[in-house]
Amino acid sequence: MNDKISMPISNDFCPQTLFCYGTYCADGRPDFGLFCWFSYIWDGELGVMMCIGDEKQTKDNIKRNRYFSANLVTEKMLPMADYLGNADGRDPAKISPDISVDKGQNLDVPILSESPVVFELEAVRSFPLEEGEVFFCKIINVLVDKHLADPAVPVGEKMRAIAPISTTCETYFSWGGKALGGWGEPSKNYHKN
């Protein structure tokens, strides 16, 4: 049997997938933040659950509009995604024109052109906690880059091509398991125009 020790509560060593949530602000400008408390539920069909801690622009926008996008973060997107996780969306200058933004196909939501997998989501129920809020969301549409829909290409090859980022211990990891820097580090190489 392995020797085990008790640790302070954390989810260290339990990797999470990262998404940028896209929302529209009340004045019509798009906002994107970076999020990891995201998983799936089953209620007759696949759905999404996620948690937002504290007050932030993304939360205000989801509560006002119900609709948002969740854009899978890949290695190529990491400097931008880390920036989106460390800049406050209440600043109207957060999303500069060098971030390529499209629209969802089924919902009026902003999406990141660079992301190969995008959920278009409707927050159908939410439960306020003491400091955070949990949301249950219906998946209205899933958008993927065309090459991911090609049945002739093995899934391992597709995953290597998109190279999603995972994170644990406040560190980003490549699909191949290489540490890519702590939270707040990759955005140092991100030059916002």
Ligand SMILES: Cc1cc2nc3c(=O)[nH]c(=O)nc-3n(C[C@H](O)[C@H](O)[C@H](O)COP(=O)(O)O)c2cc1C
């Ligand atoms: C790696 C990483 C993961 C994050 N995950 C979450 C999360 O799951 N929930 C959350 O409320 N904030 C999370 N954040 C913080 C938000 O990205 C941050 O509050 C950001 O400012 C939100 O964007 P907004 O201000 O445009 O709403 C995360 C930040 C980083 C760097």
